[in-house]
Each structure stands twice: as C-alpha cells, then as structure tokens.
Amino acid sequence: MTMKITRCLHTALLVSDLERSEQFYGSVLGLEKVDRVLRFPGAWYEVAGFQIHLIVADAFTIELNNPEKWGRNQHIAFSVANLDAAKEQLLAHNCPTQVSASGRAALFTQDPDGNVIELGEV
Structure with a gap:
C-alpha cells in the first residue's frame, strides 16, 4: 500500500511578538482567526480550509538564503x-x-x- 496525501492542513510559522504578528496576519492580510485553546503562546488563522499556525518562539532568526530574490x-x-x-x-x-x-x-x-x-x- 502506498501513502496518498489528500490535502494540506496547515503550516506553522515562528513569531517573536504575538500581538504584532496578529496585527499583520489578521489586519494587514485579512486572514480569519480560528478560536483555539492553546497550551502555549500562539494563534491560528485560516483561509479556504488551510491553517497558518503562529507559534511564539523567544529566540530565533530568519536568514534569507537569497535576499535579492x-x-x-x-x-x-x-x-x-x-x-x-x-x-x-x-x-x-x-x-x-x-x-x-x-x-x-x-x-x-x-x-x-x-x-x-x-x-x-x-
């Protein structure tokens, strides 16, 4: 038997400041927030059945491999x-x-x- 993926459910993104990120994803991008009871700091957003999970991480750095593109x-x-x-x-x-x-x-x-x-x- 072969595995068959049927749809994509969510992606998780690390963020450092939840309030600032919620303003961006909710107000700027206009994504719908999903009510969730979380055991850790974060927020879920949804578009067309696909979720974006924002997870607060205290210390991380995003480095672009190709900052020009x-x-x-x-x-x-x-x-x-x-x-x-x-x-x-x-x-x-x-x-x-x-x-x-x-x-x-x-x-x-x-x-x-x-x-x-x-x-x-x-």
Whole structure:
C-alpha cells in the first residue's frame, strides 16, 4: 500500500511578538482567526480550509538564503483577487514588497519577523 496525501492542513510559522504578528496576519492580510485553546503562546488563522499556525518562539532568526530574490527562499503563498489592491494594502501598512523576478503577477512581502509571503493573482 502506498501513502496518498489528500490535502494540506496547515503550516506553522515562528513569531517573536504575538500581538504584532496578529496585527499583520489578521489586519494587514485579512486572514480569519480560528478560536483555539492553546497550551502555549500562539494563534491560528485560516483561509479556504488551510491553517497558518503562529507559534511564539523567544529566540530565533530568519536568514534569507537569497535576499535579492525573496521567492527563492522558504515562503508561504496565497492567491489574491487583485494584486494591485494587495500591494496598496501592504504599502499602506509600511510592509516591504518585492515584485516577482519571474515576471508573473506575484509579489512578495515579509511578516514582522521576516517570514516570506508570496501573493499571486491566479
């Protein structure tokens, strides 16, 4: 018998400041927070049945392997309805942005801890 993966459930991201991260994922990206009783500091968000688990870690560093091209680093990708509106939202909140080097309709940003996020219009 062969293992068959049927869907992706969640990804976990380390964050250093939960309040700051909740503002980014909830207010800037507009993700829906999931009510959870946690035994450790963190927060869960959900989009289209996929969850993002923010887990507080006191000491960690995110180092980009390729700081010139954020898409060539570890990242999470989301589809957006309007890439221009997404970029305006990010810039209005002073979030860094980088247009995809591939030429496709996508851009990258980073959360307050440096986790890379791709937004694409697909």
